[in-house]
Structure formats: C-alpha cells, structure tokens
Amino acid sequence: MTLDGIRTLLRDGGRIDRDQARWLWQHATDAELRELAGMVRRRYHADDACTYLIMRIINYTNVCVAQCDYCAFYRLPGQEGGYVMQQEEVFAKLDELLALGGDLAGFNGGFNPHLPLEYYCDLFRNIRERYAERLEFYALTIAEFMYLADHAKLSFAQAAERFKAAGVRWITGGGSEILTEEFRRRHSKFKYTVAQYFEAQRALVAAGLKTTATMVIGFDETLEERLEHLERTRGFQDETGGLASFLCWTFKPYFTPLGGQLGNIEISTGEYLRHLALSRIYLDNVRHIRTSVLTQNERALEGLAYGADDFDLPIEDEVTQKAGATINLQFDRILDVARGLGFQPQYRHVARAAVGS
Numbered sequence: 001m002t003l004d005g006i007r008t009l010l011r012d013g014g015r016i017d018r019d020q021a022r023w024l025w026q027h028a029t030d031a032e033l034r035e036l037a038g039m040v041r042r043r044y045h046a047d048d049a050c051t052y053l054i055m056r057i058i059n060y061t062n063v064c065v066a067q068c069d070y071c072a073f074y075r076l077p078g079q080e081g082g083y084v085m086q087q088e089e090v091f092a093k094l095d096e097l098l099a100l101g102g103d104l105a106g107f108n109g110g111f112n113p114h115l116p117l118e119y120y121c122d123l124f125r126n127i128r129e130r131y132a133e134r135l136e137f138y139a140l141t142i143a144e145f146m147y148l149a150d151h152a153k154l155s156f157a158q159a160a161e162r163f164k165a166a167g168v169r170w171i172t173g174g175g176s177e178i179l180t181e182e183f184r185r186r187h188s189k190f191k192y193t194v195a196q197y198f199e200a201q202r203a204l205v206a207a208g209l210k211t212t213a214t215m216v217i218g219f220d221e222t223l224e225e226r227l228e229h230l231e232r233t234r235g236f237q238d239e240t241g242g243l244a245s246f247l248c249w250t251f252k253p254y255f256t257p258l259g260g261q262l263g264n265i266e267i268s269t270g271e272y273l274r275h276l277a278l279s280r281i282y283l284d285n286v287r288h289i290r291t292s293v294l295t296q297n298e299r300a301l302e303g304l305a306y307g308a309d310d311f312d313l314p315i316e317d318e319v320t321q322k323a324g325a326t327i328n329l330q331f332d333r334i335l336d337v338a339r340g341l342g343f344q345p346q347y348r349h350v351a352r353a354a355v356g357s
C-alpha cells in the first residue's frame with residue numbers, strides 16, 4: 001500500500017477501503033491527509049466554499065433513565081435538579097435565537113419516562129404553527145426518537161408518521177457516539193444497539209423525514225471502532241441515500257463518570273482534525289462534512305482545510321456545556337477566522353431552503 005496508490009485511486013473518483021483508511025491514519029502526515037481530503041471535498045464543493053448557520057440546542061428535559069457513563073447532563077427520575085421545559089420557555093428561547101440572527105433549533109433531552117408522546121407532538125405542532133418558515137427545527141435525536149416510540153408502544157414507522165403529522169421534518173443522527181455494539185456495552189447499555197439505531201433511521205428515511213449522521217470521538221474507543229463507525233455510516237448511505245451530512249465532535253469529559261476514570265483528558269485538536277480528514281475521505285457518498293465549533297472553538301475552522309465544508313455557530317447546548325464546552329457569541333470573529341484561512345462562509349438558511357444539514 002502506498003500513498004501514491006491511494007492518491008491515484010481518489011483522483012480517479014474511487015473510494016478507499018478499511019485497510020487503506022487504517023494505513024492512512026497510521027502513516028499519512030497531516031499535510032497528506034489534508035491533500036487527500038481536499039480531493040474528495042472538491043467532488044462536491046469549490047475550494048473556498050463553506051457554509052454556516054446560527055443555531056441553538058434546546059435541552060427540553062434533563063431527566064433520563066439511560067445512564068450513559070459519558071454524560072454529565074442527566075438526572076434520574078425524582079432526583080433533585082431534574083426539569084422539564086414548558087412551551088412558553090421553549091418559545092422564549094426560539095425568539096432569542098431569531099433575535100440573534102439564527103434560524104435552526106435542535107431539541108435534545110433525555111429518555112424521560114414521564115413525558116408522553118403528546119408532549120412532543122403538541123410542542124412541535126405549536127412551533128410549526130407559531131414560527132411557520134421563519135425557523136427550522138431538529139426534533140430530537142434518533143436515540144430519543146427510539147425511546148419515545150418504544151415508550152408509546154409504536155413501531156418506528158408509526159412514530160415517524162405521528163411526528164410528520166406534527167410538522168416535524170428533521171430528526172438528527174445524534175445519540176450514535178461510536179456505533180459498535182462493544183462500545184455501547186461498555187458505556188451506554190440502555191441506549192439501544194447499533195442494529196436498532198439503523199433500523200430506526202431506516203424507518204425515518206422511508207417515512208420521508210430528513211436525517212444526518214453523527215459521531216463522537218475521544219472516549220476510549222479504538223481505531224478499529226472508529227473505522228467500524230465510518231464503515232457502517234457509509235454502508236447506510238449507500239443503501240438509503242438519506243444522510244444529509246456528517247458531524248463529528250469530541251467527548252467533553254468533565255464531571256462525567258467516564259471522564260473521571262480516564263483522567264479528564266481530551267483528545268487534541270490535531271487528532272480531531274486528522275479524523276475529520278479521514279472521515280471526508282472515507283464518507284465519499286456524504287455531501288456535507290461539518291466541523292464542530294461547539295467542542296473545538298475557533299480551531300474548528302481549521303477543519304475546513306481538512307475536508308469539512310460546513311459549521312454551526314451555537315448559542316447554547318447544555319449537554320456539552322455541562323461537560324466543559326464553552327460558547328463564543330462573537331460570531332464575526334469566528335467568521336473572520338474562516339476568512340483568514342481562505343474560505344468564504346455563506347449563511348445556510350435551513351428554514352428557507354431546507355436543503356440539508
């Protein structure tokens with residue numbers, strides 16, 4: 001296996017296999033990974049093109065029974081500090097988002113056994129009625145969607161139809177972390193198997209809902225587990241074509257049980273950028289690769305040179321903030337960093353165009 005061989009393969013529009021991905025991770029320099037990621041990025045985007053949007057995550061409840069050991073956000077039912085947001089509180093957050101120039105909200109909470117399906121359907125229906133096309137929202141992660149469907153004793157297909165009828169268009173691929181059965185046994189054994197995850201995502205795509213792929217690195221996952229996650233994601237996209245984008249971010253360890261065990265060490269931005277490049281090369285069938293400002297701050301913009309083409313400017317995400325992420329509302333400064341690296345960021349209006357994320 002040689003770098004020249006892989007370069008030729010990519011130049012001819014080919015795709016790398018798992019052995020080649022492993023070899024690149026172990027042997028390619030940063031500059032070589034950037035170059036190869038740029039070759040695949042160029043299949044979809046001009047060299048200086050990138051998009052962004054301003055968004056917020058609304059953490060509507062922190063009550064959760066999943067007990068993932070990498071989470072600093074949840075409270076068990078009945079535990080002090082647990083909360084559920086009422087609709088007026090959600091609307092106030094959406095109004096603030098619009099005032100700050102944003103137009104995308106993502107809903108992410110916990111597996112709350114006290115919230116019936118009607119809580120969600122009423123909320124999403126009222127948001128759609130109140131804000132119409134002024135904003136778009138991601139209704140939950142797939143993991144929450146699965147819990148809700150099970151809790152309501154509905155199939156994934158039936159739950160997807162209920163959500164669609166309530167005005168939902170998007171459910172993100174969140175809750176995937178690392179998609180290997182072994183990783184889930186180690187860290188989130190109440191959070192569904194990999195097979196169930198894709199079964200739910202397949203049902204969403206079949207119902208005509210839009211969805212995305214996500215990945216979180218920096219736990220104790222092995223290289224093989226990262227490669228397996230990428231391979232499963234690429235396979236799902238080959239099968240369905242339903243993934244609008246791929247977003248990878250890094251584990252924030254602070255105040256989490258797992259973080260304590262691992263010494264609260266975060267992986268370096270350099271490692272994150274290399275993984276972003278490998279993802280861009282491997283996921284040749286996913287149009288948009290997104291870099292994570294939420295977990296990498298301004299250095300996330302370097303990801304644009306490692307194959308990414310899109311990023312969010314978040315104004316809130318309690319889940320990652322609780323575990324150590326910080327929010328920077330100086331959007332102009334962040335955009336200037338992108339411009340300084342030679343990119344021309346354009347605002348991507350999900351609400352108006354609904355072109356994907």
Ligand code: SF4
Nearest residue numbers: 064066067068071110
């Ligand atoms: S990561 Fe999500 S599912 Fe897991 S414990 Fe935290 S809130 Fe619950």
